[in-house]
Amino acid sequence: MSELMDLYQEVILDHNKHPRNFGQIEAADHCARGDNPLCGDQLTLYLRMDGDRVAEVRFEGQGCAISTASASILTEVVTGKTLEEVEALFESFHELLTGDPSVVAEVGPELGKLAVFAGVREFPVRVKCATLAWHTLKAAISDGGEAASTE
Amino acid sequence: MPELDEVKQAESASAAEHPFAIEKVRQDFPALSLSVHGKPLVYLDNAASTQKPLSVLDAADRCYREYYSNVHRGVHHLSQKATDAYEEARCKVQGFLGAARSEEIVFVRGATEGINLVASTFGRSRVKAGDEVLITEMEHHSNIVPWQMLCGDVGATLRVAPIDDRGEVILEEYEKLINERTRLVAMVYISNALGTINPVARMIEMAHARDVPVLVDGVQAVPHKAVDVQALNCDFFVFSGHKMFGPTGIGALYGKLDLLTSMPPYQGGGEMIRSVTFAKTDYADPPARFEAGTPNIVGAIAMGAAVDYLQGIGLQAICWYESGLLDYATEVLSAVPGVRLVGTPTHRASVVSFVIDGVHPHDAGTILDREGIAVRAGHHCAQPVMDHFGVPATVRASLALYNTRQEIDRLVSGVAKVKEIFS
Numbered sequence: 001m002s003e004l005m006d007l008y009q010e011v012i013l014d015h016n017k018h019p020r021n022f023g024q025i026e027a028a029d030h031c032a033r034g035d036n037p038l039c040g041d042q043l044t045l046y047l048r049m050d051g052d053r054v055a056e057v058r059f060e061g062q063g064c065a066i067s068t069a070s071a072s073i074l075t076e077v078v079t080g081k082t083l084e085e086v087e088a089l090f091e092s093f094h095e096l097l098t099g100d101p102s103v104v105a106e107v108g109p110e111l112g113k114l115a116v117f118a119g120v121r122e123f124p125v126r127v128k129c130a131t132l133a134w135h136t137l138k139a140a141i142s143d144g145g146e147a148a149s150t151e
Numbered sequence: 152m153p154e155l156d157e158v159k160q161a162e163s164a165s166a167a168e169h170p171f172a173i174e175k176v177r178q179d180f181p182a183l184s185l186s187v188h189g190k191p192l193v194y195l196d197n198a199a200s201t202q203k204p205l206s207v208l209d210a211a212d213r214c215y216r217e218y219y220s221n222v223h224r225g226v227h228h229l230s231q232k233a234t235d236a237y238e239e240a241r242c243k244v245q246g247f248l249g250a251a252r253s254e255e256i257v258f259v260r261g262a263t264e265g266i267n268l269v270a271s272t273f274g275r276s277r278v279k280a281g282d283e284v285l286i287t288e289m290e291h292h293s294n295i296v297p298w299q300m301l302c303g304d305v306g307a308t309l310r311v312a313p314i315d316d317r318g319e320v321i322l323e324e325y326e327k328l329i330n331e332r333t334r335l336v337a338m339v340y341i342s343n344a345l346g347t348i349n350p351v352a353r354m355i356e357m358a359h360a361r362d363v364p365v366l367v368d369g370v371q372a373v374p375h376k377a378v379d380v381q382a383l384n385c386d387f388f389v390f391s392g393h394k395m396f397g398p399t400g401i402g403a404l405y406g407k408l409d410l411l412t413s414m415p416p417y418q419g420g421g422e423m424i425r426s427v428t429f430a431k432t433d434y435a436d437p438p439a440r441f442e443a444g445t446p447n448i449v450g451a452i453a454m455g456a457a458v459d460y461l462q463g464i465g466l467q468a469i470c471w472y473e474s475g476l477l478d479y480a481t482e483v484l485s486a487v488p489g490v491r492l493v494g495t496p497t498h499r500a501s502v503v504s505f506v507i508d509g510v511h512p513h514d515a516g517t518i519l520d521r522e523g524i525a526v527r528a529g530h531h532c533a534q535p536v537m538d539h540f541g542v543p544a545t546v547r548a549s550l551a552l553y554n555t556r557q558e559i560d561r562l563v564s565g566v567a568k569v570k571e572i573f574s
Contacts, residue, residue: 004521008514008572017509039513039529042538045223064513064545065573123517 005141007118007126008065011073016065021058021075030143035124036062036128044138052082059133066117066126069142071133073113083141090134097127168452170468177553179204179460190523193558198343198371198502198549199527200393207397214449222448223422223439229428237448240455241438243328248388249379249456251317255411257404257438258451260418262370263293265389265404266337268441269366272414273387280306286362287325287349288314288539289342292354292532294368298337307334308527314539318345318494326357332365340378341371341524344533345494346477346502348372352383359384370394374551375468375500377475380405392450397457401450404441408504411437418443455498461572469552473501478552480559484548487566493545494536504531507569512544513566522565 025046033044043061047054057075060066078086093114098121120130162574177183182202185192193201214236220229220272222237245253259265274297278284284298285346288311302309310333312325320338320519329336336358341348355365355491364386372378378389387410391402406414416434420443425433430537434440461469489508499515507515512513529538537543548562 004518004572007517013573014450040534041513042543043473060513064511066514068511126513126517 003119003122009119010055011113011116012069015069015072017048018019019059019068019072021056023058023060024085025056025058025105030140032136032140032143034139036063036067036132038128039064041129041132043067043071043133043136045071047137047140052084052129054083054086055079056076057137058087062120063132064126064129066120066129067132070117070130071136073116074133074137077113077136086137086141089114090138093134094131097121097130098124165562167281169310171464171552173472173553173555176464177205177555179206179338180253180553181205181208183553187523187525188521192200193522193524193561194511195548195550195554195558195562196525197374197551198394198531198547200399201374201396201551202310202553203398204460205452205458206458211398211449211453214452218447221445231408233448236452236455237446238449240458243455243458247378247462248403248405249381250405251381252408255405255408257406257411257441258446259389259402259404259441260400260447261391261393261402262368262389263297263391264395265387266294266366266368267297268404269335269387269389269406270301270415272441273295273364273410274298274301275305276415278305278307278334279505281332282307282334283310283324283330285310285312285328285333285336285358287312287317287320287338289345289349289533289536290337290339291343291368291370292534294337294339294357295535305524308332312338314347314536316540318342318347318536318540319356319496320347320349321358322354325354326456329358329361329363331361333358333361335366336363337366337368339368339371341369341375341500342494342504342533342536343549344531344545345496345504345542346371346496346499346549348498350498351385355383355385369416371501374469375466376470377525386409386410389507392454395454395457396452396460396507397454398431401447401454403454407438408437412440414440420444423447447544464552465538473552473554475552476554476556476559477501477503479556480548480550480562483563484566487563487570490566493520493540493542501550502547503549504547506542506545507566507573509561510569510573512546514547514573515566518569518572519562519565522568523559524562524565526562 028046029049030047041063046058048056059071117130170341180202218232220233232367239254243254244256259353265571308327358365367385369388369390373390388405392397423443438477493504512528
């Protein structure tokens with residue numbers, strides 16, 4: 001039960017119920033769709049840039065609590081960051097979910113809000129849910145026009 | 152003698168609950184005594200794949216230890232024994248499906264390969280530009296995509312018979328969609344996503360009235376009810392071994408012999424030929440024509456053991472028992488506030504698909520897993536069905552002959568825990 005409580009932390013449940021920055025950006029510079037074919041999670045991410053910095057991110061779609069909360073928190077943490085910073089953040093986040101726990105302890109602090117996803121590590125099949133929005137963001141930035149997929 | 156009547160009624164009620172010795176049956180399946188996350192396993196993912204009884208495990212093991220060799224090739228003793236066992240398995244499947252002849256049974260990797268085989272042999276030789284193939288809205292992806300590929304390649308059109316909000320095919324619409332351009336109807340017997348039992352005999356009759364042959368995807372039917380392909384009068388029937396207590400990688404395609412005989416080969420290779428020169432190859436008769444290469448010998452033999460196992464208990468008894476269990480599951484799950492069943496057809500087998508208010512099925516699946524309960528959370532390879540009901544996914548509890556009411560109660564407690572976490 002405690003692992004479940006680590007997974008479904010209050011912050012995650014709150015972002016799931018009340019996702020932030022939910023909706024479209026009409027004047028989006030970038031847009032990409034992400035699918036998790038295993039469970040049917042789907043989201044579309046809209047991105048407006050200000051030079052090299054992320055000016056605004058919004059998303060819409062439907063998914064499980066983990067993927068919805070992850071997308072919601074993503075929109076908060078990447079706003080104002082440069083693409084290089086976003087890339088570094090995704091790497092740390094991925095390390096948090098899948099990497100060596102001792103290394104994670106070191107990268108932990110700089111993750112800020114993203115640290116609430118530490119519990120996902122105990123649920124390997126849910127890592128894809130937590131990273132869907134991030135893969136979609138990468139796809140949006142590179143703008144290949146192709147839907148991101150966790151597969 | 153009202154008292155005697157009451158006794159009789161009570162007896163028949165208990166027989167309906169346990170028409171076979173459920174505890175003994177459970178002991179036949181080693182996996183059922185596993186613990187998951189420290190809790191006794193409740194396995195309710197049978198529509199995805201079933202657990203295996205000892206007799207199936209033993210059959211595979213015995214073959215490898217005692218009489219393993221390639222089939223249909225050697226004159227030596229082991230090859231003869233293996234060939235006999237492989238062909239005996241074919242006869243068991245023939246009996247299991249009520250087919251007229253064992254030549255009508257082709258061993259394939261599973262239902263998916265069976266459908267692809269029909270699409271690429273029968274389909275490619277009969278379906279031309281402007282023709283139509285008809286399926287239903289509740290098909291598994293395996294009975295959609297091969298037809299889509301075929302139609303795309305030859306310039307034919309895929310038509311889809313719609314379902315209603317209970318999850319039943321709208322028969323009038325279905326019948327209207329069968330026309331002079333229809334070359335084949337492919338339909339599921341029992342829906343893996345909703346549990347709907349289609350009135351296939353009637354639907355086959357409607358297709359035959361316009362001389363259209365019918366393929367039945369019987370994957371979810373064979374572990375739950377007796378099937379008789381001759382009584383149904385279907386032209387093709389497919390199922391997978393692993394969903395009826397047999398091993399993975401083996402299944403069967405039934406086809407009426409005249410149809411199989413008229414069809415070109417599927418894959419080329421050894422086993423499927425009569426004679427080969429560089430100028431020309433003469434193909435073997437069915438079923439060998441469709442079994443190129445060394446087949447899944449042990450898989451077929453072990454699937455034969457699964458047929459024996461099912462017939463030993465009796466499909467009638469299994470059907471009776473599971474129907475009581477399904478009614479119970481339906482009743483107790485619908486009584487949980489916030490739980491909505493997806494698909495409420497009049498005739499249903501083995502599957503309860505549901506959603507919980509405010510909880511994505513994937514989250515429910517994770518929490519249930521921690522309670523030791525294995526269910527499927529997702530679209531069940533039937534995305535069009537999910538689209539019809541306007542849900543991205545469902546939680547699916549799918550039953551088999553070894554499940555019990557106590558396990559359903561555990562599921563209901565698990566659902567309560569899901570609601571608690573997401574309250």
